[in-house]
Amino acid sequence: MSTYLISFPGPAMRVDPEDLPQVSADADAATREARDAGVLVFAGGIDNAVGPVMVAADGTVTEGTYPQTREFDGGFTVVDVESREEALRWAARFARACRCPQEVREIR
Template identity: 65%
Template structure:
């Protein structure tokens, strides 16, 4: 099995305030389906009210982040799945629930984890 990251940036989900409860219910239903199927590992959204910080090897903490990730936001799910095709199928369910396309990436295999 491979763990897959299924995600979307905040700007991609364009729903009106009136639609938000239905989107929330639909996404929670997909999450519950993934839990019931035993493939759910972790998921959630980045809290955009908490600014990112960089932590160096010596423990020094500095405000900010890598320039290329300054817009890291949105929603994420990690699922443990048998194939890329299965990841695409779950991403389609999440895309329908969240009303926006989802990006799929595979985590590298680590035999020690």
């Protein structure tokens, strides 16, 4: 089994406000399918109302994220599957549900 992160940045999801309830229901259904299939490790979305902080090795906390990266503010799912191809099939399922492309990365 291999573990994959399936994710998208918040701005990638361009959905009309009246469609949000259906998108949410579809995303919940896709997550339930992954759980029922026994491949779901974790799924969630970043709370845009709470800004990120950086914590240094000495415990110093500063507002913001790495300067060279843009903030990650979308949603993500972690799946544990037999193959990359299976991860890509799940990514396609989440892309349909969320109405936006999904990035797939293997976790080591």
